[in-house]
Amino acid sequence: MRISQLFLPTLREVPAEAEVISHQLLLRAGFIRKAAAGVYTFLPLAWRVIRKIEQIIREEMDRQGGQEIMMPIIQPAELWQESGRWDVYGPELFRLKDRHGRDFCLGPTHEEIITALVRQEIRSYRQLPQLLYQIQNKYRDERRPRFGLLRGREFIMKDLYSFDRDEAGLEVSYQKMYEAYTRVFTRCGLKFRPVEADSGAIGGNDTHEFMVLADSGEALVVFCPDESCGYAANVERATSPVQRDTVEEETSQPLKLVDTPGMHTVEQVTAYLGLNARRIIKTILYQTEKGVVAALVRGDRDVNEVKLQKVLDVLRLELADAPTVEKITGARVGYAGPVGLQNVRLVADDEVMLLVNAVAGANRDDAHLVNVNPGRDFVPHMVADIRVVRAGDPCPKCGALLRETRGIEVGQIFKLGDKYSRALGATYLDERGQSRPMIMGCYGIGVTRTMAAAVEQNHDEDGIIWPVSIAPFHVVVIPVNHKDEQQMNLAEEIYQELQAGGVEVVLDDRAERAGVKFKDADLVGYPMRITVGNQAVQTGELELRYRATREMQLVSREQIAGHIREYIDRAVRVL
C-alpha cells in the first residue's frame, strides 16, 4: 500500500477529549474516529489490527474444537424474559421497539440466543459437547463510557459457549479455553496474567479473568510473588488468611463509653484516641432487598461489597443513606457500632472476631465505645471473609506476601452450569433416556479492548509500538527525498520486492520531508522501517530500523527481504 493513497489521517496534536494513552495514540495515529460517546469507526489500519487479533482467536478456538457461527445483534425480548434477565439487566441493556411495538434489545451477550438455538437442535448426549463461538459487535449502554476503546458502548467481542453433559465435561471445556486464551494473548504479544475472579450474579464458581498488565487498568489484582505458587486474583475475589495480631494477647477490659465529639471517621477517631486503625471496628450499613445489614471490618480495612453480596445472597446492595443510618443507630452517620444494634443483620469479617478491647461507634452522637470484645459485647449473625485483600497480606496458598498490580480485563472464562439451560429448557437425553440440562460455560475476549490494551502496554513518547503479530503492517519504506528519482525508484523496487515476498509493507511515497515521514512512522508504530537515502543509492546498503528498540542496522539489498521475513517469523512464532 502506498501511504499517499492510504486513508491514514494522523494528527499532530492530541485531541482534547482523549484521556488515556491508547485513546490518544489511536486517534493521533489515524486508527479510529469517534462517531458518538463510546462508539467508534475503525479506519483501515485499526481494522487490519482487529482482523489479525480475530484471526489469532479463530485459530486458537478452532484448535480446541470451536466452531464459528454468527448470531444476531438484535434479540427479541421474549428470550430475555424467559431467562429473567430482561428485568434484572438494568439500564445497561440497549432496548428498542419495532414498528409493532414489540420489544428488542441489542445484544450485550448471547447466552439466551445460543441456548435457544441449541435447545432446538441438540437432543442427544451423542451430540455433546459443543463449542460454538462468534466474533460479533456487542452493546452495553455504559453509564459512563470512557477511556476510548477500553470502555465503549459498542465493541467487538469473541464469545464462545460450551455445552457439556456434566460438570466433568465442563471442566474439560473450561481447561481447553484456559489454554486457548493463554495462547491467544501470548501470540498477541501481551504481558498478561490469568487471575481468579468473582463470578458475579450469574452464579457458578470457577471463573478466571485474563488481565493485561497496565497501570491504566481499571481492575486491581493481587498476586503471589512466588512464581511456583502462582496465586493471582482480582481483589473482588481475593482471599487471605486471617493474621494473628498482638492485640489478642491482652486480657479483656470492661466496656467503656468515651466522648469523641465530631469524630466520625476512622482517621479522626484514631488520631483523637491515639491508637491504630487496626483496633477499630468499622460498622458500615447497607440497604438490601432483605433489609438493612451492618458489615463489620477492621478500621484499616475496606468492605468488599462483592464478597458481602455473595455471603448475604442478595441482588441489591448499596450503602444505606443517612436517614436510614440515623434511624437504625439513633446517631448521626459516623457513630454506628455493633454493640446493641437492633433490627439489622450483623455480618462480621473474621478478622474482627480476633480483636480484643477494640473501639467501635456507640450508636450515640459524638461517642464511641472502647474495650469492645466480639463475642462478649455483641454476637454477629454471620462471620465471613468480607474484606478487601491488599498488597502485604499473606497469600492464601503459600503465605508469601501478596503484591498488587493493575490490569485491563481482556478476557474472561466462566463456568455457567445449568442456569441458562434450565431457564430456557436446553436439555438432552442421556444413555438411559433421562432428560438432563446441559452444562454450560461461556468465554469472552474483548477484541477491540485487546487492541487498546496492546497500545497501553506498548508505546513510548513517539507513538505506538505494535507487537509484530498484530501490527497493521510490518514495514514502512521511506525514501528520504521524494524529488530524488534514484531514491524513489529504489524505494519502489524494494517495496515491490518485499510485497512479492509476502511482507506486509507500505511505501511512504508522499511528497513530504523526511522528518514528517519519520514522525508518522514512529507514531503509527510499524515494527520496522527501511530508510532509502543517498547512502542506499550509492552503496546498496539499506538502513533497517526496529521500532521497539530503535536499533538501526545496515542490510544489503539482496538480504533485506530474507532478513525481514526471518524477524517476523521469529516474533510471531512465540509458541
Next chain:
RNA sequence: CGGGAUGUAGCGCAGUUUGGUUAGCGCGCUUGCCUUGGGAGCAAGAGGACGGGGGUUCAAGUCCCUCCAUCCCGACCA
C-alpha cells in the same frame, strides 16, 4: 444518577467578564518559490458565522431561557 467543565475552521485554542466595523491565532489544507536524513522557510489563498432553538436589544460569539452533545470527577467505607 449526582457534581464540575466545555462546545468558535479538519485539529489545538483566543475572543465572551465590560454586547458595537468585515470573528482571530497556531497547526493542517491549496498554489508557487525554495528546501530536503527527525513534524523546514517565504509568499499568496481556501475554509467557520460561533452546538441547536427561543428570547432581550437599535445591535448578540458575548446577556437570559431551554434543549443537545462531549469530557472530567464522584457514586457515599460511617
